[in-house]
Amino acid sequence: MSAAPFPKSRFSDALPPEAAAARHRLIGTIADELRQAHWHPATLPVSAQDLAEGAGVEVRARGGAQEPLYPYRGRLLYLDERPVIEVNLGEDAARRRIVLAHALGHHLLGHGPVPPETLVTLSTCCPRRIEQEAHHFALDLLMPEVAIYRLMDHGMLSARKLANKFQVPEASLHERMQALDRRSGYL
Numbered sequence: 001m002s003a004a005p006f007p008k009s010r011f012s013d014a015l016p017p018e019a020a021a022a023r024h025r026l027i028g029t030i031a032d033e034l035r036q037a038h039w040h041p042a043t044l045p046v047s048a049q050d051l052a053e054g055a056g057v058e059v060r061a062r063g064g065a066q067e068p069l070y071p072y073r074g075r076l077l078y079l080d081e082r083p084v085i086e087v088n089l090g091e092d093a094a095r096r097r098i099v100l101a102h103a104l105g106h107h108l109l110g111h112g113p114v115p116p117e118t119l120v121t122l123s124t125c126c127p128r129r130i131e132q133e134a135h136h137f138a139l140d141l142l143m144p145e146v147a148i149y150r151l152m153d154h155g156m157l158s159a160r161k162l163a164n165k166f167q168v169p170e171a172s173l174h175e176r177m178q179a180l181d182r183r184s185g186y187l
């Protein structure tokens with residue numbers, strides 16, 4: 001018996017569509033559960049730091065002016081089996097939040113030891129499935145659907161203002177809107 005064919009993907013290790021959809025639902029569920037436990041829905045921006053610590057992850061500041069040769073944007077490590085996420089202080093604050101949420105995604109999605117975060121792993125075009133999943137998790141975690149639509153219902157229709165409210169890069173806000181698969185027409 002041969003495996004059912006599925007459409008070719010640009011991702012070398014892509015899952016069949018049904019499995020990919022199940023992973024997507026799981027990502028949303030994990031982000032939801034974490035926020036329910038450690039985030040008050042009226043509070044924006046969502047604190048990536050609080051959520052990481054709530055998930056039992058230690059967050060360490062690296063890089064920046066004190067350590068200019070730190071080579072990564074961040075990374076997930078396991079030290080004595082305890083999860084630690086390093087973030088590079090040299091990054092812009094909004095980018096740093098995305099990196100932290102992305103690395104947290106790797107941990108909570110059970111990706112195991114993963115490569116340090118660089119321009120390549122954080123790119124939306126990174127061909128590895130685990131990077132795509134962590135990216136999707138980060139966008140979901142920091143931009144809850146309910147909060148986006150609540151703000152839009154109250155008249156905040158500017159991508160720049162929304163990105164500012166969530167303290168994420170404007171490009172990330174656009175990606176999140178696309179992922180929500182609702183064509184609002186005015187962003």
Ligand SMILES: [Zn+2]
Nearest residue numbers: 117121131134
């Ligand atoms: Zn990654």
